Amino acid sequence: MENRWIAYLIPPFIVTLLLVAGSQFVFIQNSFYQDLGLGRTGTDLTLVNYLKFFTDSFYLKTFWITIKVSAIAALLTLFLGFPIAYVVARMKSKLAMFLLAGIVVSTFVTIVIKVFGLIIIFSADGVINKTLLNLGLIERAYSIIGTQEGVVVGLMHFTIGFSVLLLYSVVVTVPPSLEYAAQIHGASRLRVYQRVIIPLCAPGFVVGGLMIFNMCMGAFTSAALLGGGRVLTLPVLVQRTVMMEVKYSTAASIAFVLLVSVILINLFSLIAIRRLRSARLVVA
Amino acid sequence: MQTWTEKVILFVWCGFSYVFLLSPMVVVMGASLHGGEFSAAIKFPPDEPSFQWYSKIPTEQFEALALSLLVAAVATFIAALIAIPAALGLVRSNFKLKFAITSVFRAPLQIPAIVSGIAFLQLYYLIFDTSGLMLAGTIPGMLLGHVFIATPFLFGTIVAVLQRFDHRLEEASYSLGAGRWRTLYRVTLPTIMPGIYSGGLYAFMVSFADVPMSIFLTAPGFVTYPVELFYAMENDFDPSILASSSIVIVFCLAMLLVVQKVVGLETLLRSGGGSAR
Numbered sequence: 001m002e003n004r005w006i007a008y009l010i011p012p013f014i015v016t017l018l019l020v021a022g023s024q025f026v027f028i029q030n031s032f033y034q035d036l037g038l039g040r041t042g043t044d045l046t047l048v049n050y051l052k053f054f055t056d057s058f059y060l061k062t063f064w065i066t067i068k069v070s071a072i073a074a075l076l077t078l079f080l081g082f083p084i085a086y087v088v089a090r091m092k093s094k095l096a097m098f099l100l101a102g103i104v105v106s107t108f109v110t111i112v113i114k115v116f117g118l119i120i121i122f123s124a125d126g127v128i129n130k131t132l133l134n135l136g137l138i139e140r141a142y143s144i145i146g147t148q149e150g151v152v153v154g155l156m157h158f159t160i161g162f163s164v165l166l167l168y169s170v171v172v173t174v175p176p177s178l179e180y181a182a183q184i185h186g187a188s189r190l191r192v193y194q195r196v197i198i199p200l201c202a203p204g205f206v207v208g209g210l211m212i213f214n215m216c217m218g219a220f221t222s223a224a225l226l227g228g229g230r231v232l233t234l235p236v237l238v239q240r241t242v243m244m245e246v247k248y249s250t251a252a253s254i255a256f257v258l259l260v261s262v263i264l265i266n267l268f269s270l271i272a273i274r275r276l277r278s279a280r281l282v283v284a
Numbered sequence: 285m286q287t288w289t290e291k292v293i294l295f296v297w298c299g300f301s302y303v304f305l306l307s308p309m310v311v312v313m314g315a316s317l318h319g320g321e322f323s324a325a326i327k328f329p330p331d332e333p334s335f336q337w338y339s340k341i342p343t344e345q346f347e348a349l350a351l352s353l354l355v356a357a358v359a360t361f362i363a364a365l366i367a368i369p370a371a372l373g374l375v376r377s378n379f380k381l382k383f384a385i386t387s388v389f390r391a392p393l394q395i396p397a398i399v400s401g402i403a404f405l406q407l408y409y410l411i412f413d414t415s416g417l418m419l420a421g422t423i424p425g426m427l428l429g430h431v432f433i434a435t436p437f438l439f440g441t442i443v444a445v446l447q448r449f450d451h452r453l454e455e456a457s458y459s460l461g462a463g464r465w466r467t468l469y470r471v472t473l474p475t476i477m478p479g480i481y482s483g484g485l486y487a488f489m490v491s492f493a494d495v496p497m498s499i500f501l502t503a504p505g506f507v508t509y510p511v512e513l514f515y516a517m518e519n520d521f522d523p524s525i526l527a528s529s530s531i532v533i534v535f536c537l538a539m540l541l542v543v544q545k546v547v548g549l550e551t552l553l554r555s556g557g558g559s560a561r
Contacts, residue, residue, distance in 0.1 A: 004464075009373025012366040013385060019432050020391050023403035026410050080304060083297040097549050099302075101540060104552065106305055108536040110493035112513040113529045117308025119517075120315050120328055127328065160305055165553065189290050218396025220496035221510075225517055235398040239499065242402060252406065255399045266394055 024259075031252035041249050049253035059237075059254070066233040069148055069223075070216035073155035074209050077163045080156070082205075085167035086197075090176060100168070107161035114157045115225045119145065146228035154222030159212045166211065170204030203276035210269035214262050234258045309533050316526035326523055337527040345528045348512040355423070355508060356492040359430035360438075363487050364480060366431070367438035372472070375446040393436045397496040404429045405500040421503025429497045434487035438480065445479030482552040485543050489536070 031049055034042035053059045084103070088096045106114075122128055124141040132138045144150030174197060182192045220235035227236055234254060241251035286294075311328045319332030370389055374382065392400065408419040419425030453475065457467040498508045507515075509532070516525050543552055 005373045005376035006379070007373070008369040009377065009385070012370035012373075013388065015366055016370070016391075016435065017388055019428070020388060023400065023407045023432070024395070027399075027403040027406045030406055080301040083294055084301050084305075087294055087298050100553060101544070101549060102302070102306060104549070105533075105536055105540050106309065108489040108493065108539065109309055109533055110495070110510045110513070112495060112510050112517065113312055113532065114308040116513070116517065116526065116529060117311040120311050120326060121307060123326075125327065156304075157308065160301075164305075168553075189287050218398065220396075220398040221514065225514070235396060235496065238398050238402055239496070242405070242500070248406060248409075251402055255402050258396060259399050262396055263394060 027252045028256055030249050031256045033249050035247045035249040049250055050257075052250075053253055053257060062232050062234060062237050063257070065148065065231065066217060066235075069151050069155060069231075069233065070213050070219075073152045073159065073216045074213040076152065077156050077159050077212050078167070078205060078209055081160055081163040081167050084164050085171050088164075089168055089171035100165075103161050103164045107165070111154075111158050111221045112225070115154055115222055118153060118157065118226070122150075145226055146230035148231050150226040150228075151223050151231050151233065154226035155216045155219055158219050158222045159215050162215070163208060163212050166208045167201075167204065170201050170208065173204075174200045203273070206276065207269050207273050210265055210272065214265050214269075217262055217265070218258065312526055313530045313533060316523060316530040318523045318526070326526070337523040338531075340522075341524045341528050344507075345509070345512060345524070348507050348509040349528065349532075351506070352492055352509040355426050355430055356488045359427050359434050359491045360484050360488045362427065362431045363434040363438050364484060366435050367442055367483070368473075368476075368480065371439055371442035371446055375443055375449075389439050390436050392432050393440075397433060397494065400429070400432060401497040401500040404432070404497070408501075420501050421506050426498065426501045426506075426508070429501055430491040430494065433494065433497055434491045437486040437490060438483035441483030441486070442476055442479045445476045449475060478547040478551040481543065481547045485539065485552070489539070 030041065032045045032047070034044070034046050034048050036042060084099070088099050091099075120126055122142070122144045124143070129138075129141045133141065144153060178196050178200070179192050182196050183189075187195065217233075218235060219233075220239060223231075223233045224236045224239065227233065229240075232240070235258065238251050238255045238258065241247050241254060315326050315328045315330060316337060317333040317335065318326055318330045318337060319334040367389075374386060374389075395403075404425075405420055408425055412418045412420075419428070449472075453471050454467055457471045462470065493510055494508070495510045495514050498511050499514065502508065502511050509528075513525060513529065540549075543549070
C-alpha cells in the first residue's frame with residue numbers, strides 16, 4: 001500500500017522541484033557575476049554585487065526602510081485585525097459568516113484596485129483632505145503618494161484581509177467557557193482580557209505578526225504605487241533595477257538578499273512556534 | 285458576559301477596521317459613476333452619477349481581462365493536476381524526508397512573488413540563450429509562472445482535507461469489491477472535492493490578481509489585467525479604468541457566491557485558505 005502512494009507523489013514532485021530549483025538557481029547564480037550594465041555580465045564568480053549592496057548607503061537605507069515600514073504595517077494590521085477576528089469568532093448568528101465573506105472578497109480583489117480607491121480617498125479634494133482642511137487640522141492638502149505613511153497604509157491593505165482570517169483561526173482555539181470561568185471567579189472583563197484572552201492568543205499574535213511582516217517585506221505592488229518612486233523598498237528596487245537600469249545581476253543580488261531575509265524570518269517564526277507551544281504545555 | 289462599555293468599544297473598533305478594509309473598493313465603485321468629462325474631477329461621491337464610462341472601456345482592457353481569465357483558469361487546472369496527486373501521495377505515505385518534500389511544495393509561498401518574477405525572467409533568458417526559444421511574453425511562459433505561485437494554495441487545502449479523511453470509507457469500498465481506481469474516483473476524490481474547490485478558488489484568485497510575477501513576463505500587446513491597471517496608474521488614467529475595476533470587484537463577489545453555493549463558506553475558511561499563505 002505504502003509504495004503505491006509514493007508513486008503518486010513522484011511526478012508532481014519532479015515538476016515542482018524543477019520549477020523551484022530551476023528558477024531559483026539561475027537567478028542566484030547570476031547574482032554572483034559582476035554587473036556590466038545593459039544586461040551584460042562578467043564571466044567570473046565574484047561577490048562584488050553583494051559587497052556593493054552592503055557598503056552602499058543607498059542600498060542599506062532602502063533595506064532599513066523596508067524593515068521599518070513592514071514592521072509598522074504589521075503591528076497596525078494586527079491592531080485593526082484583532083477586533084474583527086474576536087467579534088466574528090464570538091458571534092453566534094449568521095451575521096458572522098456574512099462579515100467573514102466581506103473579508104474573503106477583499107482578499108480576492110487585486111491590490112491595484114484597492115490602491116486606486118486609496119488614491120481617490122486621499123486625493124486633494126477627497127474625503128479625508130476636505131474634512132481635515134475644514135476642521136483646520138492641516139493647512140494644505142496632504143498627499144499620501146511618495147510618503148512612508150502612504151506605503152504603510154498600502155501594505156496594511158495588502159495584508160489585513162489575510163491577517164483577519166489568520167487571527168480568526170487563533171481566537172477560535174480559545175473556548176468562550178474559559179472566559180465564563182474567569183468571570184464566575186470574579187474577574188472583571190478587563191482582567192479577562194489581561195489574564196485569559198491575550199495570554200492565550202499571544203503565540204498566535206507573535207507567529208501571525210511575523211508572517212504579516214514577511215508578506216510586507218515581499219510586497220511589491222502597493223509599495224511601488226504608493227511609494228511613487230520616492231519611497232523605495234527592496235521589492236520595488238528589484239523591479240526598477242531590472243526595468244529601468246537593465247542591471248540583471250545587481251537586481252538578482254538584491255532579490256537574493258530579500259529572499260534570505262524572508263527565509264530567516266520564517267525560520268525564526270518556526271522556532272518561535274516551537275518555543276511558544278512547549279511553553280504553553282507547561283502552563284497548561 | 286460582555287459589559288456594555290466593552291461592546292461599544294469593540295463595535296467602534298471593528299467598525300473602523302471594516303471601513304478601513306472595504307472603503308477603497310466602495311470608493312472605486314462609487315467613483316466609476318463619475319458623470320463629467322474630465323478625469324481630473326474624479327470624486328467620491330460623484331457629482332452627477334452616470335454609467336457613461338462603462339460604455340467607454342477601451343478594448344485593450346477587455347483583452348487584458350480575457351488574458352487574465354484564461355491564464356488564471358488554465359494555471360489553476362494545471363496546478364490541480366500537480367497538487368491532487370502530490371497531496372494524496374504525501375498524506376498517505378510515510379517516509380523520513382516527508383518534511384523536506386512538503387517544504388518544496390510549499391516553497392513558492394515563502395518566496396516573495398517579485399523574487400519569483402525575476403527568477404523566471406532570468407530562467408527564460410537562459411533558455412533563450414541555449415535553445416533560441418523565448419518564453420517571456422508568451423502564454424506558456426506566463427502559465428508556468430502562474431502555476432508556480434498557484435499550486436501551494438491547492439496543495440495546502442487538499443492536504444488539510446485529507447488529514448481529516450475517514451479511512452474506513454475506502455476500506456468499505458474495497459470490501460464491497462471496488463478496485464483501486466474505482467475507489468479513487470467514486471470515494472476518495474468526491475470526499476476531497478470541497479478542498480479542491482476552495483483551494484482552486486484561492487489559486488484562481490491569486491493568479492488573477494497577480495502583479496509582481498506577471499509584470500516581468502508581459503510583452504507589448506500581451507498584458508494581464510492587473511498589470512494593465514498598474515501601468516495605467518503610473519501614468520494618467522481616465523474613469524473607464526474605474527468602470528472595469530468595478531466589474532472585476534463584482535466578479536470577485538460573484539465567485540464567492542458561487543463557492544458559497546457549491547461548498548459553503550465554512551469549508552472555504554476551515555480548509556485553511558487563509559493559512560495556506
